Amino acid sequence: MSSTExxxxxxxxxxxxxxxxxxxxxxxxxxxxxVSERLRIGVYVISLLVAAALSVALLAWSGVxxxxxxxxxxxxxxxxxxxxxxxxxxxxxxxxxxxxxxxAFRANFWNIGLEGQMILGAIFASAVAIYDIGPENGRVVTMxxxxxxxxxxxxxxxxxxxxxxxxxEVITTLLLNYVAFNLLLHMVYGPxxxxxSAFPHTEQYETFERLPMLGWLNLxxxxxxxxxxxxxxxxxxxxxxxxxxxxxxxxxxxxxGAVGVPVAGLTVAAILGSxxxxxxxxxxxxxxxxxxxTQDFFSGYLFSGVLIAFLGRNHPLGVVVVAFFMxxxxxxxxxxxxxxxxxxxxxxxxxxxFITCVAASEFFLTYRMHWRQAx
Amino acid sequence: xxxxxxxxxxxKSFGGFRALxxxxxxxxxxxVHALLGENGAGKSTLMNIxxxxxxxDEGHVAIDGKTVRISGARDAAARGxxxxxxxxxxxxxxxxxxxxxxxxxxxxxxxxxSKAQDLARQMGFEISLSDKAGTLGVAEQQRIEILKxxxxxxxxxxxxxxxxxxxxxxxxxxxGLVRKLAEAGSAxxxxxxxxxxxxHHSDRITVMRGGRKISETTPEGMxxxxxxxxxxxxxxxEKPQLSKAVGPIEVELENVTLSGESGxxxxxxxSFRVRRGEIxxxxxxxxxxxxxxxxxxxxxxxxxxxxxxxxxxxDVSKRGPGYRRRHGLGxxxxxxxSHGLAGRISVTDNYAVNGAMAGAYGGWGYFKRGLAQAAxxxxxxxxxxxxxxxxGQRAGLLSGGNAQKLVIAREFEGAPRVVLAHSPSRGLDxxxxxxxxxxxxxxxxxxxxxxxxxxxxDEIMLLSDRIGVLNxxxxxxxxxxxxxxxDIGAAMVSHE
Numbered sequence: 001m002s003s004t005e006x007x008x009x010x011x012x013x014x015x016x017x018x019x020x021x022x023x024x025x026x027x028x029x030x031x032x033x034x035v036s037e038r039l040r041i042g043v044y045v046i047s048l049l050v051a052a053a054l055s056v057a058l059l060a061w062s063g064v065x066x067x068x069x070x071x072x073x074x075x076x077x078x079x080x081x082x083x084x085x086x087x088x089x090x091x092x093x094x095x096x097x098x099x100x101x102x103x104a105f106r107a108n109f110w111n112i113g114l115e116g117q118m119i120l121g122a123i124f125a126s127a128v129a130i131y132d133i134g135p136e137n138g139r140v141v142t143m144x145x146x147x148x149x150x151x152x153x154x155x156x157x158x159x160x161x162x163x164x165x166x167x168x169e170v171i172t173t174l175l176l177n178y179v180a181f182n183l184l185l186h187m188v189y190g191p192x193x194x195x196x197s198a199f200p201h202t203e204q205y206e207t208f209e210r211l212p213m214l215g216w217l218n219l220x221x222x223x224x225x226x227x228x229x230x231x232x233x234x235x236x237x238x239x240x241x242x243x244x245x246x247x248x249x250x251x252x253x254x255x256x257g258a259v260g261v262p263v264a265g266l267t268v269a270a271i272l273g274s275x276x277x278x279x280x281x282x283x284x285x286x287x288x289x290x291x292x293x294t295q296d297f298f299s300g301y302l303f304s305g306v307l308i309a310f311l312g313r314n315h316p317l318g319v320v321v322v323a324f325f326m327x328x329x330x331x332x333x334x335x336x337x338x339x340x341x342x343x344x345x346x347x348x349x350x351x352x353x354f355i356t357c358v359a360a361s362e363f364f365l366t367y368r369m370h371w372r373q374a375x
Numbered sequence: 376x377x378x379x380x381x382x383x384x385x386x387k388s389f390g391g392f393r394a395l396x397x398x399x400x401x402x403x404x405x406x407v408h409a410l411l412g413e414n415g416a417g418k419s420t421l422m423n424i425x426x427x428x429x430x431x432d433e434g435h436v437a438i439d440g441k442t443v444r445i446s447g448a449r450d451a452a453a454r455g456x457x458x459x460x461x462x463x464x465x466x467x468x469x470x471x472x473x474x475x476x477x478x479x480x481x482x483x484x485x486x487x488x489s490k491a492q493d494l495a496r497q498m499g500f501e502i503s504l505s506d507k508a509g510t511l512g513v514a515e516q517q518r519i520e521i522l523k524x525x526x527x528x529x530x531x532x533x534x535x536x537x538x539x540x541x542x543x544x545x546x547x548x549x550x551g552l553v554r555k556l557a558e559a560g561s562a563x564x565x566x567x568x569x570x571x572x573x574x575h576h577s578d579r580i581t582v583m584r585g586g587r588k589i590s591e592t593t594p595e596g597m598x599x600x601x602x603x604x605x606x607x608x609x610x611x612x613e614k615p616q617l618s619k620a621v622g623p624i625e626v627e628l629e630n631v632t633l634s635g636e637s638g639x640x641x642x643x644x645x646s647f648r649v650r651r652g653e654i655x656x657x658x659x660x661x662x663x664x665x666x667x668x669x670x671x672x673x674x675x676x677x678x679x680x681x682x683x684x685x686x687x688x689x690d691v692s693k694r695g696p697g698y699r700r701r702h703g704l705g706x707x708x709x710x711x712x713s714h715g716l717a718g719r720i721s722v723t724d725n726y727a728v729n730g731a732m733a734g735a736y737g738g739w740g741y742f743k744r745g746l747a748q749a750a751x752x753x754x755x756x757x758x759x760x761x762x763x764x765x766x767g768q769r770a771g772l773l774s775g776g777n778a779q780k781l782v783i784a785r786e787f788e789g790a791p792r793v794v795l796a797h798s799p800s801r802g803l804d805x806x807x808x809x810x811x812x813x814x815x816x817x818x819x820x821x822x823x824x825x826x827x828x829x830x831x832x833d834e835i836m837l838l839s840d841r842i843g844v845l846n847x848x849x850x851x852x853x854x855x856x857x858x859x860x861x862d863i864g865a866a867m868v869s870h871e
Binding site (some may be wrong): 028030150158242248256259260 | 427431437446447552626671695696697698699700701706708713714715716717718719720724725728731732736737738739740741742781783785
């Protein structure tokens with residue numbers, strides 16, 4: 001009868017598996033029913049500590065003893081107001097870059113085009129500077145607004161393609177980075193080449209075209225701009241109706257649409273907002289650090305932005321904190337390079353360790369582990 | 376006969392909540408064992424222990440008389456336990472064969488392919504191994520799931536509410552398949568809350584309630600009423616109550632035509648009117664335009680021609696859901712987890728969306744969470760949503776019946792004058808289903824026009840004052856309640 005064949009099939013694999021004879025502890029995973037906020041924070045902190053420990057071990061293995069590392073961090077970042085100042089100068093554009101990325105991520109739009117948006121922001125800001133648009137005493141504000149506009153224009157295309165035709169924004173935003181880069185090269189090797197030095201960057205901005213100094217440490221207005229922006233976004237994300245609806249949408253866009261939430265409008269607003277802040281990142285570097293548009297001012301920010309947004313859990317205040325540590329890491333990395341001959345790749349490896357540890361820690365939020373004796 | 380699978384005095388708690396309390400359960404080769412109970416009775420927890428997803432706090436599991444510790448799903452599979460989950464776990468982009476291979480690693484594709492074909496033939500159906508899983512219908516996907524676990528060597532097959540996603544016809548076919556599995560020597564466990572499945576298609580019935588085993592019996596001598604009493608601990612018998620006061624026309628569909636999703640029929644020239652104070656039931660075999668009708672009324676898709684009139688608003692057929700809801704439409708969508716609720720956010724946030732959109736909790740700049748929370752607390756109490764340990768709890772953790780109550784609490788909050796309910800009691804147990812029906816009757820009795828779309832003819836007969844039959848996208852017949860069940864059934868399947 002055919003049924004015998006069926007049961008034969010049934011027994012086959014069972015017989016093929018040898019019964020475990022030794023006593024050993026095996027983990028049993030259970031899906032968690034709910035995750036408390038305390039557990040979430042605890043797991044996050046532990047994953048950061050694990051990443052830090054791994055990084056210290058890795059550096060020790062590369063010839064930087066933990067004590068040297070500690071001294072290096074202290075001198076580079078915290079030994080003097082000047083050191084702290086240079087960390088904070090470095091922090092400001094990283095905060096803005098992280099915010100730009102986090103805004104889009106909150107709306108489930110994977111903006112991988114931060115560098116393109118930064119370039120367009122810098123190009124628009126430089127155009128205002130070069131062609132002397134607007135009054136001199138408001139020039140720097142005009143430049144900032146122009147930078148936002150540039151970033152928005154650059155992200156509008158991918159946003160439209162995503163909304164209308166469902167084209168994957170990861171591809172479009174990413175590829176437009178290269179288009180933007182070539183546009184940048186065209187400008188600085190062509191019409192905007194510095195007439196003074198004939199180097200491929202724009203001429204230096206006038207004093208009134210730069211972010212003014214704060215008069216404290218060596219800081220300019222980029223830092224208050226970044227922190228202010230973070231506070232505003234924090235309010236929007238956590239306390240406004242917009243933030244509430246964004247949460248609803250990112251949890252279930254179909255449901256949000258069905259109950260009449262203007263899903264398309266909010267998504268477009270978040271996409272354009274992300275682009276605008278991306279453009280502002282370009283402005284913050286050009287007008288706050290370099291005082292001109294150089295040909296590689298943007299490099300590395302795309303990855304940093306994603307990393308900061310991810311580690312900061314797309315939370316504006318989280319972004320500020322992570323950006324600060326990122327700045328410390330970058331500066332310490334530079335001095336390790338100089339004094340210990342550690343390759344820069346190691347800094348990137350450390351970033352990767354942090355990302356991997358935090359991403360892997362999600363596992364412990366999804367599952368609960370029981371250790372039990374195997375039969 | 377030895378018990379193929381035996382769970383003895385099994386207990387399990389989740390954070391202080393005792394989901395299972397010293398439960399005994401056995402499954403024997405050659406038998407179909409129905410496991411009945413309300414949502415939250417502990418059926419799923421018990422089966423998750425049997426297939427190694429949870430470890431019991433107390434008690435033990437034995438296979439073929441030998442006590443075993445199952446250390447996970449893979450271990451369970453190796454010991455011959457296979458579970459077909461309610462939500463299928465196929466990879467849509469993979470072919471049927473690839474999906475089967477994924478579950479049976481390390482075997483040669485040609486061997487698996489020929490075994491799969493043989494098995495399918497023995498079970499009485501055909502499969503095309505090269506089809507992409509994502510292109511298959513629900514019933515076919517389910518058969519692939521069953522094949523998958525059988526090929527992995529399952530002798531104990533657990534089916535978790537297998538007919539919840541099937542049409543009545545597909546359900547009947549599945550029950551035939553279940554019988555064949557048992558005849559071929561498997562121990563089949565049928566987790567269900569459909570009484571007739573247990574009564575007509577099982578050899579043994581275990582009833583659970585509140586984490587305890589209430590009864591183990593055979594179908595002989597049982598009837599729906601006695602089973603219901605065992606399941607809910609009291610008698611619930613719903614009786615039709617016709618409308619007492621029918622008012623003027625509140626909503627009107629006129630020649631609505633809508634093309635369907637990828638190859639489906641859609642709607643063709645559908646017209647009907649619903650008055651205040653009546654429930655208009657739309658009967659039909661699922662897949663005959665129900666989804667399209669529901670989308671057209673909710674405002675999720677716009678008809679290519681025809682009009683949808685709402686009293687005092689004129690034609691709303693080209694208006695989005697926001698507009699219609701502001702003007703008195705409330706909807707209970709067919710799939711509460713895809714269109715009804717956002718599972719990852721809190722009960723409050725799910726409840727508050729209407730009020731937030733209407734500005735009840737502050738303007739765009741400030742969302743007054745405190746107010747929203749207070750409103751949600753009231754609604755949860757008023758609509759008897761159980762299992763809410765805190766308002767900050769994720770809505771996805773609510774059981775089906777309570778999730779549906781939460782949807783209804785939100786949708787009925789502003790006393791909508793038009794209510795659309797699409798298969799509102801699907802997947803719910805008797806008690807929860809009756810509670811949903813009470814809400815719909817109450818909405819009608821306060822003067823709302825209620826449109827009930829359902830492929831469950833019993834539900835239609837129980838609630839409707841008038842009945843329209845949807846067949847191949849057309850509204851072919853209308854009946855006035857009380858109507859003959861047979862006449863409606865005939866109109867549902869007629870090919871004219």
